[in-house]
Amino acid sequence: MEFLRDFLDFMRSRKKYWLAPIVIFLIIIGFLFVFASSSAAGSLVYTLF
Amino acid sequence: MIILGLSGLYHDSAAALIINGKIIAAAQEERFSRIKYDNKFPKHAIQFCLKNANVSLSQIDAVCFYDKPFIKFERIIESHIAIVPRGLLSFISSMPIWIKEKIFFKKLIKEKFRELGKIDWQKTKLLFSEHHLSHAASSYFVSNFSESAIIVLDGVGEWATTSIFHGVENNIEVKKEIHFPHSIGLLYSAFTYYLGFKVNSGEYKLMGLAPYGNIDSPETQLFIKKIKTDLVWIKSDGSYQLNMDYYKFVSGNRMCKEKKWERLFNLKKRFPDSKINQSHCNLAMAIQEVTKELIINLAREAKRITNSNSLCLAGGVALNCVVNGELERLEIFDNIFVQPASGDAGGALGAALVTDKIYFKLFSKITFSPYLGPEFSNEYIESTLKKLGANYEKSKDVTKLAAKEIYNQKVVGWFQGKSEFGPRALGNRSILGDPRSKTMQSKINLKIKFREDFRPFAPSVLKEYASSYFKIKKESPFMLFVYPLLDQLTGSRIIGDIDFQLKNKNCVYPSITHVDNSARVQTVDSNDNPSFYKLIHEFGNLSNCYMVVNTSFNVRGEPIVNSPFDAFRCFMETEMDVLVIGDYVLKKELQPKWTKRKKIELD
Numbered sequence: 191m192e193f194l195r196d197f198l199d200f201m202r203s204r205k206k207y208w209l210a211p212i213v214i215f216l217i218i219i220g221f222l223f224v225f226a227s228s229s230a231a232g233s234l235v236y237t238l239f
Numbered sequence: 240m241i242i243l244g245l246s247g248l249y250h251d252s253a254a255a256l257i258i259n260g261k262i263i264a265a266a267q268e269e270r271f272s273r274i275k276y277d278n279k280f281p282k283h284a285i286q287f288c289l290k291n292a293n294v295s296l297s298q299i300d301a302v303c304f305y306d307k308p309f310i311k312f313e314r315i316i317e318s319h320i321a322i323v324p325r326g327l328l329s330f331i332s333s334m335p336i337w338i339k340e341k342i343f344f345k346k347l348i349k350e351k352f353r354e355l356g357k358i359d360w361q362k363t364k365l366l367f368s369e370h371h372l373s374h375a376a377s378s379y380f381v382s383n384f385s386e387s388a389i390i391v392l393d394g395v396g397e398w399a400t401t402s403i404f405h406g407v408e409n410n411i412e413v414k415k416e417i418h419f420p421h422s423i424g425l426l427y428s429a430f431t432y433y434l435g436f437k438v439n440s441g442e443y444k445l446m447g448l449a450p451y452g453n454i455d456s457p458e459t460q461l462f463i464k465k466i467k468t469d470l471v472w473i474k475s476d477g478s479y480q481l482n483m484d485y486y487k488f489v490s491g492n493r494m495c496k497e498k499k500w501e502r503l504f505n506l507k508k509r510f511p512d513s514k515i516n517q518s519h520c521n522l523a524m525a526i527q528e529v530t531k532e533l534i535i536n537l538a539r540e541a542k543r544i545t546n547s548n549s550l551c552l553a554g555g556v557a558l559n560c561v562v563n564g565e566l567e568r569l570e571i572f573d574n575i576f577v578q579p580a581s582g583d584a585g586g587a588l589g590a591a592l593v594t595d596k597i598y599f600k601l602f603s604k605i606t607f608s609p610y611l612g613p614e615f616s617n618e619y620i621e622s623t624l625k626k627l628g629a630n631y632e633k634s635k636d637v638t639k640l641a642a643k644e645i646y647n648q649k650v651v652g653w654f655q656g657k658s659e660f661g662p663r664a665l666g667n668r669s670i671l672g673d674p675r676s677k678t679m680q681s682k683i684n685l686k687i688k689f690r691e692d693f694r695p696f697a698p699s700v701l702k703e704y705a706s707s708y709f710k711i712k713k714e715s716p717f718m719l720f721v722y723p724l725l726d727q728l729t730g731s732r733i734i735g736d737i738d739f740q741l742k743n744k745n746c747v748y749p750s751i752t753h754v755d756n757s758a759r760v761q762t763v764d765s766n767d768n769p770s771f772y773k774l775i776h777e778f779g780n781l782s783n784c785y786m787v788v789n790t791s792f793n794v795r796g797e798p799i800v801n802s803p804f805d806a807f808r809c810f811m812e813t814e815m816d817v818l819v820i821g822d823y824v825l826k827k828e829l830q831p832k833w834t835k836r837k838k839i840e841l842d
Binding site: 192193196197200204206209212213216217219 | 312316339345346
């Protein structure tokens, strides 16, 4: 939550709202990779890429 | 008010502690971890600072990190988008560490602090200062100027690579910035890379190589012309622009496009530890000349904007003491101050000062000494020496004894008091020798520090005698300005290849002067470092030479020694003759057998 609040503050003060989708996308990808390396979701990741 | 400043996670992590406006302690993580330019979270440095001040984590009012990770992330994303589809591989390789931890930096810091002890983040503020503001503060607030122009020059922080600030009392206002990828630091690093040295650590070798070049040779002049027409465009307002067609640091993992550079200079990229020829020296001189021009232009612009009589320099490029010396001689400003920990380690001190002066608006006069690191009692030193089975003698006057050994052409390891903050050994963690000796430079370089023979050593000279040897008008307590030796102490410049020049220096003090008869001078004041002052004075009484060779107490590839154990190990693994550590004196021939460690790594 703290991260989201800080990130929103950052986008607001820097007026860089267009960064949001990129960061969200990267974080999702990041989580998928971490998750995939230790669970059955690995097959899903391989299908995606 | 207890404030802890932190730097790191890129390179050269450090911590600095300020209590009620007084700088209590500061240290680089590398000194404890023994990894040069260690970039990990500075947990040992924090522990040292807190222990030194006898405060606990829970008592800290604010922790300030020296840059803003979100803005850095923004820069990485934007600069990669600007060159799409190039740079895809570099983007993919840099993202995991960001997604994994750096973007969640606040969380990371809190986790790291949890490993150190209990801290209440409701009470303790966690702040982030801008990278160049931290650098600016690290110099301006310790300079004792109440008003000053400030120039920050480094590779890159968040976006800014070059900044002009104006400091007035407790305020620092940004006046002008040049943004990534246009950067003097990265330009210099590109040449460091091209000439076969390691980026982020070999820049000072490039600076040391430059004087072997011949400024009058047509090749050097051609190199200068090509750099200015193809690699960097210098503007009349002090700004500049890199021609990105020649660089690869945004889109790849290399500094420059070697093939294009080879075509431009008609010179092959030099590989590490391969032979250095005259063209390499000429190219080093060319980039040094261009860097000098860039910085002088910026200084003139800073003067125009601020109309100040004083200048503070900070950032890694401010360690280019050849340029600093030239700036002083030009007298654009009456006073120039450079803080000894000018690189990223100093950012920790800067972040703490930004918090103290700008965030909390505390008005206290800061007194600065570079001796901010760990200190060891005689009891501790003796118990360490006993454990190591060393043969030692206790002396009531180690300065006299050390001076006599130096006079007898011995190389002395000198370990006293608190260690220095920053890359320079200023007389507390130093290797000392006789500056009059013709062989001392070679002996210390090859047999003690195991480093390249071409690299010169610096003199530490008593303040009141400095002008008897050098063309110097002001103090230089931190060894950050280069001055020429007096004309009567030098002969004409020797022309020839690097080995010939090195072996045929034409001056009275060959061990401390470069081939161009210049030296990176440290002036020693009796109030700043009484025991070091006394040692040089004793040596002067014997030799009538009131200066010594002073180089950092370490070997190639290792950080400066931190503890008595590090000092003893360095002493035993090199051909150093004598070690003076606290009140104890150790002679090499009396020591037990010592097993040598692994091969020295390149730095």
